[in-house]
Amino acid sequence: MKKIISVKDISLDYKERDIFKKIMGSNGSIGIEDISFDVEKGKIFSIIGLNGSGKTSTLKCILGLMKPDKGEIEVFGKKKLEGTDFEKVGYLPEISYYPKSMKLIDLMRYYGELYNISKGDLDKKIDIILTKLDLISRKNDRLEKFSKGMVQKVGIAQAILNDPKLLFLDEPMSGLDPLAREMVIEIILELKSKGTTIFFNTHILEDVANIADKVAIINKGRLVEILDMEKIALKQDDFLLKDYFIKTLSELRVD
């Protein structure tokens, strides 16, 4: 299977980067240490871990928003995502604020134009996506009127606007009600069926267990284990990711 992402021994030390923290010996953010994994084309790869374990930092390094102190990253066979490569990528940040005074339709057109989607296609695409996410009736509303869950849906809408080949979702289920979560899972599975590779970080383990092909457990910036969910399902019918995750982390604490 073709690799879309290849991460080899990447490390990132926040303390080294922040002179103040270095002097004070603060250990607020751990960063990441010697993380390696591959993501295959058309698969769903998920990273799970506690808060501050390095999930978002790993994702940002892959996206090129942060430069690791050491290690190598390849995306689409290239050392760095740049220029038009990003037109094949969708990204939903963990927490993102959108200009509240802007109308949803304007925000979507803005991102669509940045993706170089032609004007004719853009409005049709926006309508399809907003319908899927049940936001179509709010298309002309300003974002200041949106609830947290709706803002999260806006984030998902902008991330899939360009029919990405590679989709990064950082906590996509955060703030969503059960119905909306179901809707997002459907969208993720639909994208997967079209060949999109999906990389996502989350806390909500039930969702991961249902849709991910591979799950990486990360703790205090270190990769603990990569689980192949298909193989596990074949071997163990009653496997519960949540229990396994808690057990693994408890064992690490005892060590």
Next chain:
Amino acid sequence: MKKILTIGKYTLKENISNKVFNGILYFGVLSIFFTTLLDEVALYEGGRVIRDSGLFFTEFLIMLIIVYISSTYVIKAVTEKSIYLVLTKAVTKSKYIMGINLGIIYSVFCNVLVMGGILGIILYIQGEFDWWYIRALFFIGLKLSILSSLGIFFSIISDSAVTSTIFTLFTYILGHGVMEIKAISEKLTGTVFQWILDLLYIILPKFNLLNYKDHLITTDINYLLIIGYIIVYITCVITATNIVFQRKRL
């Protein structure tokens, strides 16, 4: 180029729908209307008084809007993480900087058009509207365009909105006193202060060149030289902003 224009267009849209932006703009329009009251107290000079005070309000209030927007824009985008959404859509950091510069310059001229347009109508009724008035408005726009680029620069080098706002405001004030800075520097020959003041004289924008009041009475202005200076100055500020922004940890 297309992406720079897109970012510029949507930065303008975002600013136009901003409540603080609109609040100050409404206040500006009201202030201009109030200047018409001065007609009653200014014997035979009503039109001129309205024009001068109207132009003052136009520049002062747009300056407040621009300082607020430009010196907080990037800081807000970084803290609110909205910058990631743009940078992960095939937009380089330099295109992003040029785009927001363009968007804020659009906002400057949009404000000048609204407030200046209303004042223009009042002046036309008073019989004081002339070609010099349009030039004065254009110069206000140019002066505040430089200020907006500097505001963005300060918002990149500083992580605090308060600091970058203070820097931008001080630059606006000092930019009007560059000739005075030069005069003081000439009196302090051979001291460290002279070196500092000379450096300030070089790097500060020469807002005295764009002082609309002077251009309402002067006829011998080399417009090409002034516009050339503004283009070079803004280009230098954007280049410096770009260099710092490339190294900034987001």
